[in-house]
Amino acid sequence: MSDPITSRADAEAADAADVLAFARSRFVLPSGVCYLDGNSLGALPAAVSAAVVDTVTREWGTDLIGSWNTNGWWTMPTTVGDRIGALVGAAPGQVICGDSTSIQLFQSLVALARMRPERRVLVTDGANFPTDQYLADSVGRLLGLDVVRVSPGEVTGVLGPEVALVSFSAVDYRTGELWDAPAITSAVHDAGALMLWDLAHVAGAVPFALDDVGADAAVGCSYKYLNGGPGAPAWIYLARRHQEALDLPLTGWLGAAAPFDLASSYRPAGGAERARIGTPPVLSLRALDAALSAFDDVDLADVRAKSLALTSLVLERAAALGLESVTPRDPARRGSQVSLRLPHAYEVTQALIARGVVGDFRAPDLLRWGFAPLYVRYVDAWDAMATLESVLETEAWRDPSYANRAPVT
Amino acid sequence: MSDPITSRADAEAADAADVLAFARSRFVLPSGVCYLDGNSLGALPAAVSAAVVDTVTREWGTDLIGSWNTNGWWTMPTTVGDRIGALVGAAPGQVICGDSTSIQLFQSLVALARMRPERRVLVTDGANFPTDQYLADSVGRLLGLDVVRVSPGEVTGVLGPEVALVSFSAVDYRTGELWDAPAITSAVHDAGALMLWDLAHVAGAVPFALDDVGADAAVGCSYKYLNGGPGAPAWIYLARRHQEALDLPLTGWLGAAAPFDLASSYRPAGGAERARIGTPPVLSLRALDAALSAFDDVDLADVRAKSLALTSLVLERAAALGLESVTPRDPARRGSQVSLRLPHAYEVTQALIARGVVGDFRAPDLLRWGFAPLYVRYVDAWDAMATLESVLETEAWRDPSYANRAPVT
Numbered sequence: 001m002s003d004p005i006t007s008r009a010d011a012e013a014a015d016a017a018d019v020l021a022f023a024r025s026r027f028v029l030p031s032g033v034c035y036l037d038g039n040s041l042g043a044l045p046a047a048v049s050a051a052v053v054d055t056v057t058r059e060w061g062t063d064l065i066g067s068w069n070t071n072g073w074w075t076m077p078t079t080v081g082d083r084i085g086a087l088v089g090a091a092p093g094q095v096i097c098g099d100s101t102s103i104q105l106f107q108s109l110v111a112l113a114r115m116r117p118e119r120r121v122l123v124t125d126g127a128n129f130p131t132d133q134y135l136a137d138s139v140g141r142l143l144g145l146d147v148v149r150v151s152p153g154e155v156t157g158v159l160g161p162e163v164a165l166v167s168f169s170a171v172d173y174r175t176g177e178l179w180d181a182p183a184i185t186s187a188v189h190d191a192g193a194l195m196l197w198d199l200a201h202v203a204g205a206v207p208f209a210l211d212d213v214g215a216d217a218a219v220g221c222s223y224k225y226l227n228g229g230p231g232a233p234a235w236i237y238l239a240r241r242h243q244e245a246l247d248l249p250l251t252g253w254l255g256a257a258a259p260f261d262l263a264s265s266y267r268p269a270g271g272a273e274r275a276r277i278g279t280p281p282v283l284s285l286r287a288l289d290a291a292l293s294a295f296d297d298v299d300l301a302d303v304r305a306k307s308l309a310l311t312s313l314v315l316e317r318a319a320a321l322g323l324e325s326v327t328p329r330d331p332a333r334r335g336s337q338v339s340l341r342l343p344h345a346y347e348v349t350q351a352l353i354a355r356g357v358v359g360d361f362r363a364p365d366l367l368r369w370g371f372a373p374l375y376v377r378y379v380d381a382w383d384a385m386a387t388l389e390s391v392l393e394t395e396a397w398r399d400p401s402y403a404n405r406a407p408v409t
Numbered sequence: 410m411s412d413p414i415t416s417r418a419d420a421e422a423a424d425a426a427d428v429l430a431f432a433r434s435r436f437v438l439p440s441g442v443c444y445l446d447g448n449s450l451g452a453l454p455a456a457v458s459a460a461v462v463d464t465v466t467r468e469w470g471t472d473l474i475g476s477w478n479t480n481g482w483w484t485m486p487t488t489v490g491d492r493i494g495a496l497v498g499a500a501p502g503q504v505i506c507g508d509s510t511s512i513q514l515f516q517s518l519v520a521l522a523r524m525r526p527e528r529r530v531l532v533t534d535g536a537n538f539p540t541d542q543y544l545a546d547s548v549g550r551l552l553g554l555d556v557v558r559v560s561p562g563e564v565t566g567v568l569g570p571e572v573a574l575v576s577f578s579a580v581d582y583r584t585g586e587l588w589d590a591p592a593i594t595s596a597v598h599d600a601g602a603l604m605l606w607d608l609a610h611v612a613g614a615v616p617f618a619l620d621d622v623g624a625d626a627a628v629g630c631s632y633k634y635l636n637g638g639p640g641a642p643a644w645i646y647l648a649r650r651h652q653e654a655l656d657l658p659l660t661g662w663l664g665a666a667a668p669f670d671l672a673s674s675y676r677p678a679g680g681a682e683r684a685r686i687g688t689p690p691v692l693s694l695r696a697l698d699a700a701l702s703a704f705d706d707v708d709l710a711d712v713r714a715k716s717l718a719l720t721s722l723v724l725e726r727a728a729a730l731g732l733e734s735v736t737p738r739d740p741a742r743r744g745s746q747v748s749l750r751l752p753h754a755y756e757v758t759q760a761l762i763a764r765g766v767v768g769d770f771r772a773p774d775l776l777r778w779g780f781a782p783l784y785v786r787y788v789d790a791w792d793a794m795a796t797l798e799s800v801l802e803t804e805a806w807r808d809p810s811y812a813n814r815a816p817v818t
Contacts (some may be wrong), residue, residue, distance in 0.1 A: 028470045044470035052461055052692070060638055061453035065446045073639055086580060100687025101587040102661030103512060126673055131662035131687065132556045134675040138660045142551050149673070174671075223688065229469055230482055230691035251547045252511030253540035262583075262772055264535055264558070278509025278540065279632065282639035283461070284693050318787045358474060363671055 005313045006384075007371050011378035014309070023374040026294040027227075034380045034387075036359045039337050039370025041202060042227030042291070051290035055283060067282075076285040077276055083292045084222065084235050087300065088199055089209035094243075096275040097222070097235045097285060101145055101200060103250065104219040104236040105135040107275060109167060110249040112194045112217055113143050115242065116164035119193070123148050123166040129173045132198055136167055152179040159191035162303050165216075166193055170208065171201035171335035174362050176311075176327040178206060178335045200224060205307055205336035205372065207300040210237055217242075225336065225372055228288035233281055238272050251278030294374055306373035307336040310381045314338045314369065317385040321392075326366065337370045342392075350402035351391045357384045414722045417795075423718070428711050432783040435703040436636075438560065443789045443796075445768045448610060448746050448779025451636030451700075460699035464692060476691075485694040486685055492701045493631065493644050496709065497608055503652075503683040506631070506644045506694060510609060511540045512659065513577070513628040513645040516684060518548040519658040521574040521603045521626055524651065528573035528602070532557050538582045541607055545576055561588040568600035573638065574625075575602055579617065580610035580744035583771050585720075585736040587615060587744045588727035594622050609633060614716055614745035616709040619646055626651075634745065634781055637697035642690055647681050647703035662688030703783055715782040716745040719790045723747045723778065726794040730801075735775065746779045751801075759811035760800045766793045 005011050017020060028044045029035060035043055059067045068074045071212060088095075112121060124136040125160050126149035131150075140147040150158045153166045159166075166188045171178050181197060188195040194216040202208050204225030210218055218237035222228035251266045253259050254276040258267075268274035308331045315338060324341040328334050342348050342365060349361040358363035359369040369384065391397055414420050424430060426446050437453045438444060444452055468476045490504035497504075514645050522531060533545040535558035542558075549556040559567045560578045568575075575597045580587050580690045590606060597604045601626040611617050613634030619627055627646035631637035647655060663685040667676075674769045677683035717740045724747060727734050733750040751757050751774060758770040768778040778793065800806055 028466070030471045030473070033473070035473060041469075043473065044465065049462060049470075050466050052465055053458060056453065056458050056461055056696070057437070060450075061458075064439070064441045064442070064444060064452065065450045065769070066762075067639065099508065099512065100661065102659060102687040103508070129662070129667065130439045130668070130671050130673070130675075131660075133673050134660040134662060134665070137675060138658050142658060221688070229465070229692075230476065231688045233690070234687070249547050249551060250511060250515060251540075251543040252509065253538070253543060256539065256543070259539070260600060260772060262539050264539070264542050266539075267547060278511040278643070279630070281642070281690055281693050283696055284690050285640075287465070287692055288627070321651045353475075360474070363669060 004316060008379065008382050011382040014378040018306065018378070020298065020306055020373055023294060023298060026264065027375045029375060032356050034357045034384050036369040036371065036375070036376065036384055038358065038372030039224050040360055041225055041230055042372060043375055045227050045291040045294045047290040047293050048229065048287050052283060052287050055090065055286040066274060073280070073282050073318050076282065076289065077280050078273065080289050080292070081235055081287050083289070084203065084226065085237065087295060088203050088218070088220070088237070089207070089211055090237050091211055094240055094313070095235050095237045095274050096272050097288070098233045098280050099277055101198070101219055101221045101234040102131045102135055104234050105132060105198070106139060106195050107248050107250050107376045108217040108236055109135060109139040109165070110143065111246045112165040112196055113139065113145060114247045115194060115245065116332065119162050119164035120144070121146050121148055121162045121164060123150060123155065123163055125149060125152055126169050127151065127172060127174065128169055129198070129200065132133055132167060132169060150186055155184055156187050159187060161191065161192065163191060163193040165196060167196040167198070167202065171206065171254060173201055174339060174366060176339055178333055178336035178352070181208065182213050189214065196243070201335050201337070204295070205303065207304050215239060222288050226288070227291045227294060229284065229291065232288045232328065233284050233357040236275050238275055241273070246274065248274055250277050254278060298327070303373045307371055308334065310371040310373065310376060310378065311338050313378065313381045314385055321389060336373070337368060338364045339368045341365050342367050344397055347402040348391060348407065349398040351395050351397040351399065352387060354402070357387045412535060413725060414787060414791065417788065417791050419790035421682065423787040429707065429715055429782055432703060432707060433786065436784045438784060439525070441765050441768045445766065445778040445785065446788070447781030448633050449769055449786070450639055451633055451781060452784055453580055454636050454700040454703045456699040456702050457638065457696050461692060461696050464695040482689070482691050485691065485698065486689050487682065487803070489694050489698050489701070490644055492698070492817040493612065493635065494646065496704060497612050497627070497629070497646070498620055499646050500620055502644045502645050503681050505681050506697070507642045507689050508686055510607070510628055510630045510643040511544055512686070513643050513649050514544040514607070515548060516657050516659050517605050517626040517628055517645055518544060518574070519552065520655045521605055522548065522552050522554060523656045524603060524654065525573035528571055529553070529559055530555050530571045530573060532559060532567055532572055533575050534558060534561055536560065536581060536583065537578055538609070539635050541576060541578060544805045555680065558564060561593055564593055564726050568596060568602065570601065572600060572602040574605060576605040576607070578607040578609065580615065582610055583708060583735070583748060583775060585744045585746035585748055587742050591622050592615065594624060598623065606762065610744050610746070613704070614712065616713050624648060631697050633779070635697070636700045636703060638693065638700065640693070641697045642693050645684050647684055652680050657683060659686050663687060707783065712782045715742065716780055719780040719785060719787065720745065720747050721784065722787065722790045723794055730798055745782070746777060748775045750774050751776050752808055755814065756806040756811040757800060760808065762797060764800070766796045803812040
């Protein structure tokens with residue numbers, strides 16, 4: 001580890017020495033903004049605009065329907081899926097890109113539960129992201145399973161012969177806690193159950209080894225640290241060893257073995273392609289494909305090192321200011337975010353945004369900052385803390401305009 | 410009806426008199442192409458490119474996360490949904506745009522079946538588009554329903570106290586037959602069952618009155634006659650009278666009443682918004698929103714009249730050439746396409762494409778042409794038939810290169 005950063009000059013020196021500094025030029029960032037919300041919506045990669053324009057004007061406008069073959073539209077769910085797979089430790093042929101995380105959760109929860117038909121319990125985390133919990137409840141109801149909630153760190157207490165599958169997020173969206181995926185997966189398997197990981201807050205920021213960990217399935221979004229754009233397609237990982245046995249519920253025609261036979265009864269495609277559902281969202285897939293080029297020649301170990309250095313800087317400054325963090329200080333237990341528990345966290349978040357420090361608020365009392373190492377600099381982290389200190393010291397957050405809650409934050 | 414078109418000069422005169430002629434300039438069309446595949450992928454509306462660039466560069470690139478509020482991202486599933494609703498006879502507040510047709514089928518099939526829990530039969534059409542049949546089978550299995558297949562024209566033969574719901578496409582994707590939606594819906598309701606219409610081959614080409622017909626739910630895609638682009642978001646219509654009772658299975662967090670309360674248990678939003686699932690695909694929604702402006706100031710009665718005139722022209726020329734059509738000659742029973750049954754239909758389709766007449770092949774023996782009245786001219790229909798006549802007369806389709814089947818057609 002490098003020396004602690006205790007001044008803005010230290011931060012500038014760390015940026016000058018940053019092996020990932022080259023990556024920032026791959027993004028378009030507004031001036032005067034310190035963007036710490038890449039764990040909600042990643043910044044715009046510079047390559048996206050031209051790629052989307054080409055897809056719209058040339059591929060769609062000129063080549064029209066023929067583009068399904070000639071411009072690779074047909075294979076995008078697998079080609080883009082494999083690019084994402086490379087960032088989460090999945091060998092090719094196991095990741096399909098498309099739909100939303102909610103849909104991919106539904107697909108994988110049902111498919112895994114059907115592999116353990118004699119077991120009647122589905123385990124999730126009561127602090128899991130809402131959509132993970134809601135889909136677990138819906139699947140439990142459809143399949144007649146009991147849904148049990150437990151923190152990932154305490155999963156061994158509920159494992160037993162009744163548990164069919166366990167569905168956790170590898171990083172807690174609220175606290176930023178990184179769970180011990182290898183140990184948890186191993187314990188779940190030892191109990192004869194299957195393991196589904198949600199990597200929404202992992203992909204692109206924290207190295208993960210899906211194949212090595214032995215995950216049975218995984219899902220994630222691509223609009224956070226993968227920078228695929230607002231509502232970018234999600235993805236699903238189906239471990240190769242299970243693929244031929246997987247019985248997926250969302251039997252869209254493009255998951256069929258021979259879609260253009262136009263048969264009346266469904267016969268699934270071989271391999272992960274059975275996880276295709278409807279016609280793929282080509283414009284969004286192209287934007288994401290271009291966005292992923294921001295990771296070309298990037299070593300995820302460097303990403304992880306910088307992520308931890310940025311979050312350490314913030315945690316140390318926060319501790320010096322006497323602020324409470326809900327994010328673990330142990331680097332091994334931390335994702336790529338810092339969440340501070342503050343009185344009036346909503347108003348403070350708004351006051352910071354008004355001063356160009358963009359993070360988000362998570363009810364009831366958290367200021368949440370995400371650190372995307374490809375474009376967030378050490379001086380950004382430093383300046384964000386200096387701005388926070390100023391907003392708290394001057395009580396600038398008391399401005400009544402900061403209390404007007406917009407429908408979405 | 411205007412006089413029959415029996416020469417290219419007649420076709421040119423019809424174009425000169427066409428009240429919809431202004432609409433063609435709203436599209437970007439490659440020169441030398443007669444595009445009759447708008448029932449598979451609609452042509453590019455001229456407004457799309459600038460709208461998408463603005464969304465990428467300004468809204469995403471500059472305004473970043475704030476765009477969910479300031480640029481209307483949050484409300485796009487409903488604002489775009491209402492625009493589609495206006496084209497299919499749905500008053501505002503009943504259509505949500507997003508996901509794929511397969512997903513929307515799953516949502517609506519489960520929700521409708523749950524409204525008739527004491528009935529155990531789901532009716533679909535054995536000639537329905539594959540994804541409609543596959544999802545019906547999947548839902549039948551999940552809910553323990555028997556799936557019965559019958560042609561829409563013969564539905565009364567299977568209606569009875571066991572039928573929970575009926576799911577048909579209003580226009581047959583293969584033959585182009587338009588079913589009598591008011592009569593079928595009425596018969597289904599008389600039997601105490603619920604009616605789901607798939608309007609994939611209707612929206613934008615054939616007027617439809619969802620509210621007046623009394624449909625309980627409907628779905629459709631937006632990449633055919635709505636010209637939303639490859640893999641554009643689908644849509645779901647949920648009749649207002651059912652909305653508060655609908656129990657949807659895909660309980661994504663954005664369908665919850667208060668998503669940012671981040672609660673552990675799902676409580677559905679009021680109204681149609683409970684059909685929202687995951688984070689909406691903003692780039693695709695913006696492309697579709699811009700595409701729909703091609704319908705501004707367009708009277709759907711004019712669209713229907715031109716559609717029938719174009720397909721009549723083709724059917725009459727085909728009859729004169731002794732070709733077999735599977736599309737009804739009765740205008741009241743016809744959508745906006747003509748499907749001709751031909752020996753070597755695959756090779757003929759390829760030979761036509763090579764000559765700039767772009768249609769598609771549907772197994773085993775159909776040449777399928779769709780007529781999008783906003784941009785297809787009478788001379789296009791005339792020239793397409795002249796080219797077909799030439800390809801058949803000269804047996805140009807025998808060129809061996811036309812037999813090489815691409816994976817997608």
